Amino acid sequence: MTTQVEGTLNIGGKSLYTKTWLPEGAPKAKVVFVHGFSDHVNRYHNLFSSLAARGIAVFGFDQCGWGRSVNTPAERGLTGGTPRVMADLAAVIKTQLPTSPADPPVFVLGHSMGGGQALTLASDPAYDDSVTRHVRGWLLESPFIGFAPELKPGALTVLVGRLVGKVLPRRQLVNRIPPEHLSRDPAVVKSLAEDELMHNTGTLEGISGMLDRTNALSSGAVRPRGDAVRSVWIGHGTEDKATSFEVSKRYFEEFLGKVEDRGFKVYEGWFHQLHADGECSEEFFRDVGDWILKRCGKEEVGERTGAKL
Numbered sequence: 001m002t003t004q005v006e007g008t009l010n011i012g013g014k015s016l017y018t019k020t021w022l023p024e025g026a027p028k029a030k031v032v033f034v035h036g037f038s039d040h041v042n043r044y045h046n047l048f049s050s051l052a053a054r055g056i057a058v059f060g061f062d063q064c065g066w067g068r069s070v071n072t073p074a075e076r077g078l079t080g081g082t083p084r085v086m087a088d089l090a091a092v093i094k095t096q097l098p099t100s101p102a103d104p105p106v107f108v109l110g111h112s113m114g115g116g117q118a119l120t121l122a123s124d125p126a127y128d129d130s131v132t133r134h135v136r137g138w139l140l141e142s143p144f145i146g147f148a149p150e151l152k153p154g155a156l157t158v159l160v161g162r163l164v165g166k167v168l169p170r171r172q173l174v175n176r177i178p179p180e181h182l183s184r185d186p187a188v189v190k191s192l193a194e195d196e197l198m199h200n201t202g203t204l205e206g207i208s209g210m211l212d213r214t215n216a217l218s219s220g221a222v223r224p225r226g227d228a229v230r231s232v233w234i235g236h237g238t239e240d241k242a243t244s245f246e247v248s249k250r251y252f253e254e255f256l257g258k259v260e261d262r263g264f265k266v267y268e269g270w271f272h273q274l275h276a277d278g279e280c281s282e283e284f285f286r287d288v289g290d291w292i293l294k295r296c297g298k299e300e301v302g303e304r305t306g307a308k309l
Contacts, residue, residue, distance in 0.1 A: 004054035009061060011091045012084070016060045017041075017068035021048040029136075032096050034089065036112030037210075038177070038200045038220060040067025045110070046259045047275040050285040056292055057104070059096050063114075064088060065146045065239075066130070066207065067197050073172035077172055077202035078083040082209040086121055093121075097134045104222045105136035107292050112243055112272065113210060115143025120222060122211045123231050129228040137231030137261075137295055139223075139288060142240055142272050144210070146218045146247030169205035176200040181241035185269050220246050226258030233263045233291050235284060237270030237277070261292065 003022040008015045019041050031051060035041055041048075041060030045213055048058040058072040064077040079085050110118030119140060122132050177200070181193035192198065202210075216222040224232060236248045252264040265287055270277050274284040 002049055005174050009092065011088050011096065012064075014064050016061050016064060016092070017183065018062070021058040023052045023055045023057060024271045025055070028055040029104045029292050030057045030059065030096060030106045031139075031292065032093050032106060032108050033058055033060040033107065034114030034118050035066070036204070038066065038198045039111070039114075039199050043147055043195070045274055045280070046112040047285055047288070050282075051289055054289045056289060061092055061118050062141040063092070064203065065203075070197075070199070075204055076199045078170065079140075079203070079206040081169075081205050082120075082213060085117060085206075085209060086124075087229050089117055090127065091120055095133065097131070105296055107137045108135050108141060109139040109141065109288065109296075110143065110182075111141040111275070113144045114142035116145060116210070116213055116217060119143060119145070119217060120225070122193075122232075123222045123224045124216070124277035125225070129176035129225065130288065135179070135230075137233065137292070138229065139291060140232070140248075141274050141284075141288075142236050142243050143234060143248055145251050146214060146245045148241050148244050148272075149240045155199060169203065171204045172201050173204060173207060174201050175207070177242055183278070184270045188278075189275045189309060209256050217235065219249065220255045221252075221263065223255040224259050226260070229259050231261040232243050232256055232259050233265070234290075235267060235274055235287060237267040237272065237274060239269050240272045242272040261295075 001024045007018045007023065008017050033041060033044065038060045044060065047059065051058055052099070063079065065075060065077045070076055093108060098104070108118050118138055122126055122138050179189045182192060183189055187240045234248055234252055236245045238245050249264065252262070256262050267274055267284070270280070275281055
């Protein structure tokens with residue numbers, strides 16, 4: 001039996017929608033979840049319920065500009081630039097960090113755009129590591145470190161967007177990702193197409209910031225700091241048509257050397273939404289839960305897990 005609790009959280013003067021999935025009994029661990037572009041936390045219900053059933057509490061929130069944190073059409077995609085996005089994410093994580101030794105360890109799980117945001121916060125020295133040092137581990141589902149070929153924009157499009165964005169940062173731009181590119185499950189594809197909360201609308205400032213973060217990660221200019229990041233796990237499907245499996249694999253192999261406790265799981269033939277890719281998603285649920293639970297008890301101290309390719 002799990003319990004779901006809805007609420008709001010005031011961050012940076014904005015009210016964000018939150019939802020927590022609580023296990024029966026005291027949690028063994030806590031996960032702060034960061035969703036993807038044009039997404040919202042209620043679309044990850046099966047993953048969160050699975051984790052809660054294993055004793056892992058999940059705290060999810062709809063980011064500024066997305067999901068139920070949007071009240072008017074003008075707020076769609078209105079995330080602000082990267083400094084604002086990172087400040088919001090750090091502030092949210094801080095509300096969930098342990099305040100006593102008896103509290104469960106906290107992990108951060110990010111999907112797609114949210115995976116890129118989490119990795120940036122954990123890696124970029126421009127941001128205060130006083131929050132990241134208290135995160136037990138970072139898990140990234142299909143992180144946005146690079147575009148899949150199907151979605152990669154042309155250089156001219158990017159250049160024009162950046163130039164216009166400097167003048168009209170709040171200018172909205174619809175960027176629809178075909179639902180059939182996200183999941184192999186026909187029922188999921190249908191629900192994605194019909195979900196009114198998935199507005200597919202970003203702002204030029206927000207999209208430019210997302211591209212800048214992606215470029216910094218994929219080039220290795222930003223990589224996790226070994227003294228502040230204790231554990232990183234990446235899961236990616238080989239047939240992802242939204243974010244690049246190859247770029248994620250290269251990032252893991254070339255830029256995570258300072259993180260001793262790390263893992264990479266290849267999901268052969270899977271699409272972008274590992275959490276909603278049909279019945280096989282149970283395997284992803286299990287992998288995420290296993291990685292977290294193995295790092296919660298005293299028995300895992302000193303354990304190190306290398307790449308699994």
